[in-house]
Amino acid sequence: MNRFRRSHGPGVGAFDPLKYWLILPAWLVIGFFLLAPVCLMFVFSFLTKEFRGGVIWEFSLAAYDQFLFDRGLFGDEPPRIQWTYITVFVRSITQAAMATLLCLLIGFPTAFYIATRPPQLRAAWLFLVTVPYWVNLLIRTVSMKFLLRDTGPLNEFLLAFGVIGEPLSIINTSLAVQLGLFYSYLPFMVLPIYATVERYDFTLSEAATDLYADKWTVLRRIMLPVVGPGIVAGSILVFVPSLGAFLAPNLLGGAKNFMIGSLIDEQFNGNAGNWPFGSATSMILLSLVLMALFVYARQVARQERN
Amino acid sequence: MTQKTGPIAVEIRHVVKQFGSFTAIRDAHLSIYDNEFFTLLGPSGCGKTTLLRLIAGFEATTEGEILLFGKDLRNLPPNRRPVNTVFQNYALFPHMTVAENIGFGIRMKGVPEAKRLDTVDRMLKLVRLTEHAHKRPAQLSGGQQQRAALVRAIAPSPKVLLLDEPLSALDLKLRQAMRVELKQLQQETGITFIFVTHDQEEALAMSDRIAVMSDGVIQQVGSAREIYEHPRNRIVANFIGETNLLEAVVRFRSDNSSLLDIEEGFQVECRDRVSAKVGERGQVLIRPEKIGISAANVGRDGLECKLVRSIYLGTDTQFELKTRKGLTLIARHQNSSEAGEGVPIGSTVLATFAPDAIRWLSDNE
Numbered sequence: 001m002n003r004f005r006r007s008h009g010p011g012v013g014a015f016d017p018l019k020y021w022l023i024l025p026a027w028l029v030i031g032f033f034l035l036a037p038v039c040l041m042f043v044f045s046f047l048t049k050e051f052r053g054g055v056i057w058e059f060s061l062a063a064y065d066q067f068l069f070d071r072g073l074f075g076d077e078p079p080r081i082q083w084t085y086i087t088v089f090v091r092s093i094t095q096a097a098m099a100t101l102l103c104l105l106i107g108f109p110t111a112f113y114i115a116t117r118p119p120q121l122r123a124a125w126l127f128l129v130t131v132p133y134w135v136n137l138l139i140r141t142v143s144m145k146f147l148l149r150d151t152g153p154l155n156e157f158l159l160a161f162g163v164i165g166e167p168l169s170i171i172n173t174s175l176a177v178q179l180g181l182f183y184s185y186l187p188f189m190v191l192p193i194y195a196t197v198e199r200y201d202f203t204l205s206e207a208a209t210d211l212y213a214d215k216w217t218v219l220r221r222i223m224l225p226v227v228g229p230g231i232v233a234g235s236i237l238v239f240v241p242s243l244g245a246f247l248a249p250n251l252l253g254g255a256k257n258f259m260i261g262s263l264i265d266e267q268f269n270g271n272a273g274n275w276p277f278g279s280a281t282s283m284i285l286l287s288l289v290l291m292a293l294f295v296y297a298r299q300v301a302r303q304e305r306n
Numbered sequence: 307m308t309q310k311t312g313p314i315a316v317e318i319r320h321v322v323k324q325f326g327s328f329t330a331i332r333d334a335h336l337s338i339y340d341n342e343f344f345t346l347l348g349p350s351g352c353g354k355t356t357l358l359r360l361i362a363g364f365e366a367t368t369e370g371e372i373l374l375f376g377k378d379l380r381n382l383p384p385n386r387r388p389v390n391t392v393f394q395n396y397a398l399f400p401h402m403t404v405a406e407n408i409g410f411g412i413r414m415k416g417v418p419e420a421k422r423l424d425t426v427d428r429m430l431k432l433v434r435l436t437e438h439a440h441k442r443p444a445q446l447s448g449g450q451q452q453r454a455a456l457v458r459a460i461a462p463s464p465k466v467l468l469l470d471e472p473l474s475a476l477d478l479k480l481r482q483a484m485r486v487e488l489k490q491l492q493q494e495t496g497i498t499f500i501f502v503t504h505d506q507e508e509a510l511a512m513s514d515r516i517a518v519m520s521d522g523v524i525q526q527v528g529s530a531r532e533i534y535e536h537p538r539n540r541i542v543a544n545f546i547g548e549t550n551l552l553e554a555v556v557r558f559r560s561d562n563s564s565l566l567d568i569e570e571g572f573q574v575e576c577r578d579r580v581s582a583k584v585g586e587r588g589q590v591l592i593r594p595e596k597i598g599i600s601a602a603n604v605g606r607d608g609l610e611c612k613l614v615r616s617i618y619l620g621t622d623t624q625f626e627l628k629t630r631k632g633l634t635l636i637a638r639h640q641n642s643s644e645a646g647e648g649v650p651i652g653s654t655v656l657a658t659f660a661p662d663a664i665r666w667l668s669d670n671e
Contacts, residue, residue, distance in 0.1 A: 204400075206384070206391075206393070210362060210385070210390055210391045210459075211410050212385045212414035214385055225401045
């Protein structure tokens, strides 16, 4: 143990100015692109709104109040719980969860398949998985709209083969949003799972089979636990951006499938033009995600200890 | 020669295994007896691991059949065969504790918990891992992992235990200790062991019988002594131990004693049954430890050679001799014996051969 600690670097405690200069770019990037915007949002969320965008530098809790309470059109009624935004949050979480589930159901077998091909073929398959990402997300989401619409290729295909009698109206439903999110973030599921499956030692599966486990048990008790970290990483990478997405719900979901992302987008780009409220909603979303990750991390740590 | 007989545990009949156009096993026949420590020995790529995987059920035979106590294993998936495997890299489940690993097989067999824990305890004790029961495999040393993998495969009391080079990842000292332990375990449990290795020393030390494989062919099956002393062909002779392989011409032949020319004008006696006729050629084998070295002036009947090189090997010294006509012979003697000691390099010596030193290869091609 001692030896390990010592190997951390020459002269623990010795001041080495070069070390600090080398780490500076990293700190600049993190500070400028990550901490500063979040701090800005945090500050904005406690300011007073200026109509049609912008803020007045005056402390106010109005944005958070607006999120939670309904005080009537003129703000003079006794406060009631405001369900509108909570509903949007719940819907967003459900949609993001469904998208994650879809990505997992398709992404795991895909990643498994790719990881078990000969090495030369793996590179080609991975390339194919990432090809759609060379196209802008907006274009991809719009193209999804064309695929799914009532007279689109999907419906025409199903009609032509007599699978359905009349076109399915998928567009403007929550399913359309889920499909859009699924399509947007699938590679984020495939790639981390691929990385773990590729490292998975298939003799473990053989050993389990040899010890009388059937195929299903091998998958459930050996393979899934061992590649679990990849699945969790993929799920987080899909779930978090899905939660804040606005292109898919805006373009594919119609008015009824409003999600947090759309709500925030409205406050900055749209008609609502309420920057403090947009910032407050962002902060609430951020805290929810961080809390979820924290709870998860603690649980993992506890499992590790046992 | 102590040869086990009795019920046949594994019978391999006409087994052929092809991977695409590559033939890994050609027409193998083998009977492995119950309670036997049987070794498949051969260089890497000889098909020994494939044969093991066929018995385990990880691969399907292209032709032929494998019987386990008389029962055809065909169509029986690995999880329904009463055989267990110890893998070369151990394949311990990294997310389970040692105890959970050991209990996995009997758990899958549906053994009730109380009995299961009992068995796991017994297994842990058997290989002295009790205090490591709740560690993860990654926290164990190589030897401990090895022992955990071993009892994990033994816990479900398989009828046959398959071991795929289980000692190859250990260092020499540990490997030697594990040899003894493995052999002991086999005798205590009475389970038939089929052990795959490319290490001839390992094979000779542990096995009741050995099958030497090469190029997908089982070259010879026999006890360690039989294989070492009476290799059937040059492949076996070359693979097991050091050898001098010499061309010989038959000069006189009878059933229990023949005279062979191993070099023009030098004849040795051979007591094996010689398959070639008088005047024909064939191959003989002489083990290095059976070549005596004495000073040239002793006047004994020997082959005059020049001592080219001697290599000190700790317990032994190896001598390289060259005859007048350029034939190279390797001799090897324990350093406690006096043979060859103090003979200067370049001097002339006599190489002598006891009658039982000359082995006629029965498969003379």
